[in-house]
Structures are given as C-alpha cells and as structure tokens.
Amino acid sequence: MARKIGIDLGTANVLVYIKGKGIVLSEPSVVALSRKTNKIRAVGTDALAMLGREPESVEVIRPMLNGVIADYETTKAMLEHFIDKTRGFGKPDVMICIPAGVTTVEMRAVRDAARKAGARRAYLIREPLAAAIGANIPVAQPSGNLIIDIGGGTTEVAVISLNDIVVSNSVRVGGNKFDEAIAAYIKRKYNMMIGERTAESIKIEIGSALPLDRPLTMQVRGRDQVAGLPRTIEVDSNEITDAIQEPLEAIISAVRSVLVETPPELSSDIIDKGMVMTGGGSMLRRINELLTEVTGVPCYVADQPANCVAIGTGLALENLEILRESLSGSDIN
Template sequence: MFEKQVGIDLGTYNIIIYVKGKGIVIQEPSIVAVSKKEKKIVAIGKEALTMQGRTPESLEVMRPLKDGVIADYLVTEAILRHFLEKVCGRLNPFKPRVMISAPVGITSVETRAVHDAGIQAGGKEVYLIPEPLAAALGAGMPIHTPTGNMVVDIGGGISEAAIISMNEIVVADAVRVGGIKIDEAIASYIRKKYNLQIGEATAEAVKIEIGSALPLPEKLQTEVKGRDLVTGLPKTVVVNSDEVTEAIAEPLKAIVGMVKRVLEKAPPELASDIIDRGMLLTGGGALLRNIDRLLTKETGVPCYVADNPLACVALGAGKALENFDKLRRSLITF
C-alpha cells in the first residue's frame, strides 16, 4: 500500500485536505485569480484571497464552487490538481485514493462532475461521501450504533442537517444558505443603513469580529471602512453587534427552518434519541457566536459545537476511506 489515502472537504469557501497518518495538511480558501487575456490561473488559495476586490480589469478573482457544487469545472480540476500535487508530490508514480465530500441532495450530473474532477486531478480511485455523514464521522459520533445521531453542518455555500443511524443517513435536508449569504446580508444592511459600500472581505471580518446569532449581554463594536455611496469618497462608520444580529436574522432563519424540517421528518424512536443526545454543529458557520444557543432556543433540542468544527468533514472523509467496507452502502461510488 504505497498510495496515499486522502480525504477532501471540497467547500465553497475552503478546501481542507486530510492525509492518513499526517492529519490535516492543507486548509486554504477555494478561490483563484484568473488572467482574463491568457485564460490562465495566476494564484490559488490564500494568495488569491489577498487579491479579492483589489485586482485590475485584466484579473478576475473567483470561487469555482457555488452553493457547495462545481460552477466552473476546469478551474475546480486545476485547484484539486494543485493541492493533490502538493500533498503527494508531482512525480509520485502511486496515485492517491481520494474521498471527496458532496452535499446531500445534489444531482447525478453534479456528482459525476466532482468525481471526474478528482480523477482528472490525479486520483487513482475517487469516491464521494455525503457531507453530514463525513462531519459526524470526523466529529467522532457513534454513527455505527442503532441510535439517532443528528449533525448540522453550516458551510460557506450550503447548510445541511441529517439524522444518522447504522452508518447511514435516515433523513436529511439542505438549504443553499451559508457563510457567504451571511456576509452578503451584513454588506446589504450596512449599505442600506449607512449608505456605505463594503466588500466581501470586510463583511466577513465584521461577522468574525462582532457577529452573533443572538444579542450579546455586552455589545461589541467595530469600525467599518468602505465607500460612501452619496459622496463616492472613503468613509468609516462604527457598527455594533446588535446591528449585525439584526442583519443576519434572515439567513439564520432559513438555516433554523431547515433544521426543523429534519426534526419533523425524524422517526419517533430516533427523535427521542436526539432529545437525549442533542445535535452537533460542524462547519465554519458553527464558529458564529451563539448559533448553538439560537438552535436550542428555536428547536428545544440541546445543541453543541464540535471540537474543531472546520476540520470535521475532511477528517470524516479520511476516516471513511479507512473504514471503506463498513461504509460502502452510504458512499457514492462509480
């Protein structure tokens, strides 16, 4: 067994790669800078992220994945190849076995696109695992037992919830709302309230610094810099955490609605397990302050944030390769 076993969380926001025996080896933004004239990729990952909103006409900074699925096949393949070569070495004769996460409920065409991109990027065998199953596995939930395990994965482009028992998903639902929609809601709120236009990176920084799903006992505040829409000149305003809570209420409502739909569809025995055990939050969205308390308040089910929620899906994809025979029924194979 000379080939490497690689688990990949192919997200709208980040690409996270786990290698058996080494752990998480790559965690980079899934973003690229493309030269429009030469149709060539100029920068990938962190380097491309620093260029976002700051490029000349000739360069375009783009995310090749949208709402958790591939929007630009060739660029996604190039990103995967770039990171797989980093992990396995360019001239390695042993191609890796790869497990890639995919959102629940994606079409067979979208599934095939992810698989083909993995093969073209240098994978020997490529399998797909539903994201909530990978998240539960990576978080160490006892999904092999005949009990209800509920996981809520809030990613950059898509949020998913699933109830898992006996290594398989019993009920699941997804909504194409995640960290990016939350950032857009903050930018839109600041534009309407302060006539201030801000970029994606600034909106994300506001969310990380002072964002909260519920009002905080002590308000936090931060300075936000952008362009005044009235004068067209640079301007700074002070925004507090209560305003951000109000701004992000709409996308969070969509996520809460999706979690409730999964609970409503749960068989009674599994529902009683979930009331006892609670639900686990994973994904980058789990890092938003008080998101666990909001879900507990709205659903009445205890909610906990996983240790290292960002890495759960990639860890689970890697573990799925190690337990391939046990999980075969739940995987998407070709």
C-alpha cells in the same frame, strides 16, 4: 500502496486530510485567472489576497458555488494544485464530500474533476455523514444522531443511524449568505459599500446569532455611496444580529423540517443526546443557543468544527470496507 486523501471541497475553503498526518492543507477555494490568456495566476491563499484588489487583467473567482462545481475547468485546476501540494508520489485514492442534496450530474462532475486532477480512484461521501464521523459521533450504532453542518455555501442537516442518513435537508444557505446579508445591511443603513472580505471580517469579529449583553463594536471602512469617498463607521454586534436574521431563519427551518420528519424512536435518541453542530458557520457566536431556544433540543458545537468534514472524509476512506454499503449506488463509483 496508494496515498489516501480526504478532501473537503467547500464553497469557501478546501481542506485536505492525509492518513497518519491529519489536516495538512487549508486554503480558500479561490482562483485568480489572467483575462488575456485564461491561465491560472494564483490559487488558494495567494488568490484570496487579490480578491477585491485585482486589476482589469486579472479575474478572481470562486469555482465552487453552494457546495457544487460552478466552473468545471477551474475546479479541476484547483484540485490538481492542492493534490500536488500534498507532495506524494503516484496517484492517490481520494474521497471528496458532497452536499446531501446534489444531483447525479453534479456528483459526476465532482468525481470526474478529481480523476482528471490526478486521483487514481475518486469516491464521494455525503457531507453530513462525513461531518458526523469527523465529530466523533458513534454513527455505526442503531441510534439517532442529528448533525448540523454549516459551510460556506450550504447547510446540511441530517439524522444518522447505522452508518447512513435516515432523514436529511440541504439548504443553499451558509457563511457566504451571512456575509452578503451584512454587506446589504451596511449599504442600506449607512449608504456605504463594503467588500465581501470586509463583511466576513465583521461576521467573525462581532457577529452573533443572539443579542449580546455587552455588544461588541468594530470600526468598518468602505466607500460612501453618495460622496464616492472612503469612509469609516462603527457598527455593533446587535446590528449584525439584525442583519443576518434571514439566513438564520432558513437554517432554523431546515433543522425543524428534519426534526418533524424524524421517526419517533430516533427523535427520542436526539432529545437525549442533543444536536451537534459542525462547519465554519457553527462558530458564529450563540448560534447553538439560538437553535436550542427555537427547537427545545440541546445543541452543541463539535471540537474543531471547521475541520470535522475533512477529518471525516479522510477517516471514511480509511474505513472504506465498513462504510461501503452506506456509500454504494450514487455515492460511490
């Protein structure tokens, strides 16, 4: 029997789920290439360590952009590397999640990349459905369930009932946009340049969607734009709240648009159950409180939010017959 592997092929990270073992791999979606030979120097964690520190002979790239393939050949090589790391024999059956708003061309690119990377069969599942399954939401019931998945490149908002998506909205805003907004704020306010890894660290350490009663502070190191020399400043969490208002507004708008389009019977279910958040972006402090405040609907963060999509992708492959109708047509080959 072929191995069954679920892959969350994200903009920021790749997670791999194997039946019976759970999450076996979680590494950054980063690849380091030699500029001279175009050969791969490193993938995942090893490549991320080079980001922002690489010499001219090495190029470090993220082959996934906004949840879809930006560099086909590099994505194929990255997938091959991660599939090989699962250390199994024979070609596996693979289920890969895709954003709800991708085009047919983008879906075909993901499926073909998986096949050429060594998959025996490659299936696709919409990210909100995978997230809901991984969050242990009863998606098979005739009842409305609203899921908000904030990944590195996209935010997926969907209402799910009877194993399928009823209403959805996908916006190309996620954790990476938070990082970009933080870097732009530091540059604008302090005339200091910081790298994307530093911006991500700030988001994780002190980032908050709403002001904190006791603001957190952090020492930030970067390069002064005027003097061109290294410099250290101190920033607090309330500054970061101001910095990320624009991407937060985009996520709020996506949630509101789905709530507006939701049929009345399902809206009643959502008011009773609340909204569930998954994805790495849902771990931003107080973001569920912000969404509760602006929508009037209770919002909760799932257990292991960063792993929900990968777990759901693997579980969907294990229950392929049950979900086959939901994955028919453009969702499955």
